[in-house]
Amino acid sequence: MPLTIPKEEYVNQGHTACAGCGAALAMRYVLKGMGPKTAVAIPASCWAIIPGEYPYTALKVPLLYTTFASTGAAISGLREGLNAQGKEDYNVLAFAGDGGTADIGLQALSAAMERGHDVLFVMYDNEAYMNTGIQRSSSTPYGAWTTTTPVGLKRNFKKEKKKYVSDLMIAQNVPYVATASIGYPEDLERKVAIAKSIKGPKFIQILSPCPPGWYYNTADTIKVSRLAVESKVFPLYEFKSGKFTLFKPSKTTSIADYLSLQGRFKHLNDEEIKSIEEAVEERWKLLLKKEQN
Ligand SMILES: Cc1ncc(C[n+]2csc(CCOP(=O)(O)OP(=O)(O)O)c2C)c(N)n1
Numbered sequence: 001m002p003l004t005i006p007k008e009e010y011v012n013q014g015h016t017a018c019a020g021c022g023a024a025l026a027m028r029y030v031l032k033g034m035g036p037k038t039a040v041a042i043p044a045s046c047w048a049i050i051p052g053e054y055p056y057t058a059l060k061v062p063l064l065y066t067t068f069a070s071t072g073a074a075i076s077g078l079r080e081g082l083n084a085q086g087k088e089d090y091n092v093l094a095f096a097g098d099g100g101t102a103d104i105g106l107q108a109l110s111a112a113m114e115r116g117h118d119v120l121f122v123m124y125d126n127e128a129y130m131n132t133g134i135q136r137s138s139s140t141p142y143g144a145w146t147t148t149t150p151v152g153l154k155r156n157f158k159k160e161k162k163k164y165v166s167d168l169m170i171a172q173n174v175p176y177v178a179t180a181s182i183g184y185p186e187d188l189e190r191k192v193a194i195a196k197s198i199k200g201p202k203f204i205q206i207l208s209p210c211p212p213g214w215y216y217n218t219a220d221t222i223k224v225s226r227l228a229v230e231s232k233v234f235p236l237y238e239f240k241s242g243k244f245t246l247f248k249p250s251k252t253t254s255i256a257d258y259l260s261l262q263g264r265f266k267h268l269n270d271e272e273i274k275s276i277e278e279a280v281e282e283r284w285k286l287l288l289k290k291e292q293n
């Protein structure tokens with residue numbers, strides 16, 4: 001596959017992300033694809049901290065911090081304000097965590113998509129509220145330990161299934177919806193390029209592994225990202241002009257391999273792992289059916 005990753009960098013050195021932060025790579029790749037004429041809105045999250053303290057910023061593009069719930073409204077205003085100034089050539093990007101997208105930001109996101117603004121909303125999905133100390137979100141998967149789903153003697157790990165915001169965006173008929181992975185950067189870059197070329201609302205959900213929140217070695221971020229896709233735990237798909245396409249990895253791996261690399265799943269017994277395997281298989285079949293429709 002030809003190298004399709006732009007050389008330009010828009011995330012400077014000196015940012016404050018943790019070692020091995022998947023979300024830092026996600027931003028780096030997305031901005032490479034979006035280019036210098038991009039205004040970014042970021043709600044409360046790790047990424048509200050990563051660029052550094054005002055008046056400094058590690059991002060080379062304009063940045064607007066928003067309240068947790070209002071990212072969708074903020075990018076709507078940014079877009080229309082730029083258009084009013086004749087700056088239609090600027091891209092407007094939201095970069096929000098799973099808490100800021102699947103939970104508290106969902107209403108404003110849905111509204112922005114419905115109004116049809118020319119914006120890209122990226123959800124960097126580290127599957128918990130990491131910045132405030134690993135609390136569960138609706139995007140945390142079944143089985144995970146978090147500080148609000150502590151395992152302990154009562155085995156209170158997360159019992160509910162992950163909410164897939166990308167599926168919701170398809171149900172809302174957003175013109176371009178994709179899931180992506182930092183373990184497949186060329187595919188991610190291609191999806192960003194498509195999103196950039198479409199006038200209207202776009203949504204991309206990027207799985208962004210988090211070493212301190214998922215309890216794995218900081219050197220394993222790409223390995224964990226790839227295993228998530230190869231085990232079908234985090235399927236990569238695209239929805240464009242009403243057509244759904246599912247990426248079938250050439251190499252597959254067992255779900256147990258993916259889970260065993262991460263301390264957040266270490267308490268799970270064989271039966272619980274089996275129930276995860278069944279749920280993943282069931283979802284995969286549903287996605288295959290979607291592709292045939
Ligand atoms: C209304 C409101 N409630 C709670 C907070 C505290 N808070 C700041 S960041 C954050 C976690 C955000 O989680 P997520 O969106 O998943 O991003 P991550 O931290 O994982 O990058 C929370 C709860 C806040 N800033 N505003």
Ligand SMILES: [Mg+2]
Binds near residue numbers: 097098124126129
């Ligand atoms: Mg998060």
